[in-house]
Amino acid sequence: MEQARVFSPEKPVRVFLLDDHEVVRRGIQDLLDAEDDITVVGEAGTIEQALARGPALRPDVAVLDVRLPDGDGITVCRELRSRMPGLACLMLTSFDDDDALLDAIMAGAAGYVLKQIKGSDLVAAIRTVASGQSMLDPATTARLMSSLRGDEGAHPEDDRLAGLSPRERDILALIGEGMTNRQIGRQLFLSEKTVKNHISRLLAKLGVERRIQAAVIASEAARAGG
Numbered sequence: 001m002e003q004a005r006v007f008s009p010e011k012p013v014r015v016f017l018l019d020d021h022e023v024v025r026r027g028i029q030d031l032l033d034a035e036d037d038i039t040v041v042g043e044a045g046t047i048e049q050a051l052a053r054g055p056a057l058r059p060d061v062a063v064l065d066v067r068l069p070d071g072d073g074i075t076v077c078r079e080l081r082s083r084m085p086g087l088a089c090l091m092l093t094s095f096d097d098d099d100a101l102l103d104a105i106m107a108g109a110a111g112y113v114l115k116q117i118k119g120s121d122l123v124a125a126i127r128t129v130a131s132g133q134s135m136l137d138p139a140t141t142a143r144l145m146s147s148l149r150g151d152e153g154a155h156p157e158d159d160r161l162a163g164l165s166p167r168e169r170d171i172l173a174l175i176g177e178g179m180t181n182r183q184i185g186r187q188l189f190l191s192e193k194t195v196k197n198h199i200s201r202l203l204a205k206l207g208v209e210r211r212i213q214a215a216v217i218a219s220e221a222a223r224a225g226g
Contacts, residue, residue, distance in 0.1 A: 005060070005131055005132055006131070007037045007038075007060075007127070007131075008037055012036070012038055013037060013060050013061055013130040014039060014057070014058065014059045014061070015032055015040050015059055015061045015062075015063060016044075016050075016053075016059035016062045016063070017040060017042070018045075018047075018049075018050045018054075018063070018065055018073060018076060019063075019092070020045050020065060021045075021065075022045065024115070025043050025045070028063065028122070031119045031122065032123065037127075041058075041059055042057040046068065047068055047070050050064075050076050051076065051079055051080070054076075055080065055083045055084060059084075061087070061088045061126050062076075062077070062080055062090070063090050063092055063126065064076050064089055064091055065092050065093065066092065066093035074091065074103045074107045075107075075180065077091065077108065077109050078107040078178055078183075079180065081107070082179075082183055088110040088111075088129035088130055089104075089107075089108070089109045089129075090112075090126060090129050091104045091109050092113055092114075093112070093113075093115065094114065094115045102212055103212055106178050106212060106215050106219075108178055110129035110134050111129045111135030160205065160207060161217075161221060163205045164206075167188075167198060168198055168205070171198050172206075172214060172218045173222065175199070175211060175218055176217075176218025178215070181195045181199070
């Protein structure tokens with residue numbers, strides 16, 4: 001098992017912030033800069049800024065707002081982790097939203113906290129995910145997975161998967177790994193538009209409406225097969 005990373009004033013936790021409200025970013029930065037073993041290395045107010053600045057700064061932890069004017073922090077989590085697999089993403093939101101939590105889990109986030117969190121608890125959460133631990137409660141994760149399985153209806157899973165073409169199966173497996181359409185396109189040498197069309201068809205064949213439900217089916221199929 002990988003050894004927990006240790007941080008100190010000489011080697012502080014490097015944190016990157018993404019939130020569209022400047023006041024929130026300033027407040028979090030002031031809170032973290034007061035800690036000897038944490039330093040804020042950069043910030044962004046939009047997804048575009050985050051994807052442009054984040055990788056160059058090599059943060060240990062990214063604190064990402066879930067709801068943003070130009071998209072969502074979960075997409076940023078996925079994209080940044082594809083470039084920096086060791087990055088720990090801590091999702092920050094005003095909403096206690098099961099869908100967003102499950103999306104965050106599938107994107108590889110290490111934790112998910114509400115903005116109402118106390119400052120000392122946010123600092124502790126950052127230290128926890130920086131050390132390589134997850135803050136996602138296994139019981140909550142299991143409950144959400146069960147609830148999605150219930151949404152999927154009573155069709156036997158094997159029958160639904162059997163209706164997919166080989167290409168759709170490939171795409172479903174990559175959705176299960178948390179890949180974006182762009183990443184799937186690169187992997188399979190397809191345009192993003194073609195990937196989107198395939199996903200629309202495979203969702204219809206699986207009898208689900210949301211990509212995250214397809215991801216759950218993919219991860220369960222992988223477990224059953226492995």
